Amino acid sequence: MQNITPCLFALFLTNLCLHLSSAADELYYVCGTTGNYTVNSTYSSNLKTLTSSLSTEAVAEQGFYENTIGTAPDQISGLVLCRGDVNSSICGDCLLQSIQDVMNVCPYAKEATIYYDFCLLRYSNQQFLNSTDNLNQIIMYNTQNVTSSVISGWDPSNNTVKNNFNTMVNTLFTSVSDHAAYNSRKRFGTGVINITASLPVTYGLSQCTPDFSNNTCRACLQDLIDEMPKYFSGHQGGRILGVRCSVRYEIYTFFSGNPDEQIGTISETTPPDSTSSPSKGEYSTPDCLCIITGIFAEKYVILIPLLLA
Structure with missing residues (x-):
């Protein structure tokens, strides 16, 4: 542990x-x-x-x-x-x-x-299968912070650069989540974005339970996307997982196969093996876990980190 x-x-x-x-x-x-x-x-x-x-x-x-x-x-x-x-x-x-x-x-x-x-x-023992509540959300962030070696000119106090990265991630998830909700029977989508040399190539994944309707899935994912800047700003990656829908992004490939959505110029790469686990240097157990019983839950436990590793 x-x-x-x-x-x-x-x-x-x-x-x-x-x-x-x-x-x-x-x-x-x-x-x-x-x-x-x-x-x-x-x-x-x-x-x-x-x-x-x-x-x-x-x-x-x-x-x-x-x-x-x-x-x-x-x-x-x-x-x-x-x-x-x-x-x-x-x-x-x-x-x-x-x-x-x-x-x-x-x-x-x-x-x-x-x-x-x-x-x-x-x-x-409580009936939850008919509910659209995204139960037991957990928020996990990549322990690696964004640095100037990852994003040219990166400065934690520079809101413009930070906002550019956050906007890029949001653009990626708009595309990936649309695919999951409207173009996949599995309600699953992956994507990659590379729109400028000053920002890293970034990979994303969105998923809902397949019993969700198109619009219900998209709304569930959007709720998570809206939460992401609050928790992940300044981090190379992060994920919010729940029983009904989940999202994740990283600046390295972590899913198997070719991405469903490609934004910008993407170099030909060999898809990663989905059975391999990322090394601790890339993604490890997060320093902060937030557990929420629902998107608009009244009861929850939240841990706020005072120090980062």
Whole structure:
């Protein structure tokens, strides 16, 4: 587990459980507070049936599946989603790992969410499948700051240069999110932008759950895009992940295959291997994690870093 720099608990309005794991691909998990179940209970049996169906059907359904098992008070709903650029083998392996891990990190919790680079799993005794709320958002930023070697003339006090970079990232996400919402059945899109020599080539990814309508997906992504300057200004990359939609950008390639959207002049490059993990020098466990139960949630935990590594 990586050490976290000193943080200030600005707001602590819920006792959601957040941890950083030593697992290579696991990003984080959230154990809910809606109660616990016992061994050999009906809820325990329903959970096993649910997770088995989710992992099996998701691979068959191109990386997404949701289901509800049982009747109240032992009813449980869940969904799984694999990143849109991974193949069925990676998707299946990630989902099996998530089921195994979540039982260890959130033992007997009736509600849990666990995220990896390549997949996510959420289940709850509360019905959430009909909701468009982007539950359990986590904000993670690249620990590498933008420097003059990355952007010519970069000066943290120079708002013009900073705004130019932020505007470029926003332009990228407008294109990538439009593709995910309106041109992809998976509700998944990737892109790259290179519009001026003074700014770095930047890569982006947007994804929604495929059951979202075009406009619902686009609105979910726009909410995240609007939040990005607040958290990521001055950082080489960042991501906001949620159960329903997610975004990420970096100044290096991190997705598999050719980008769906290309803005500006892009050199021919070999697509990266989606099974490889970025080195710690490029992207590592963030110094700041913000967990939000919904876009307009009333309860959330937020950590504000006082120092950067």
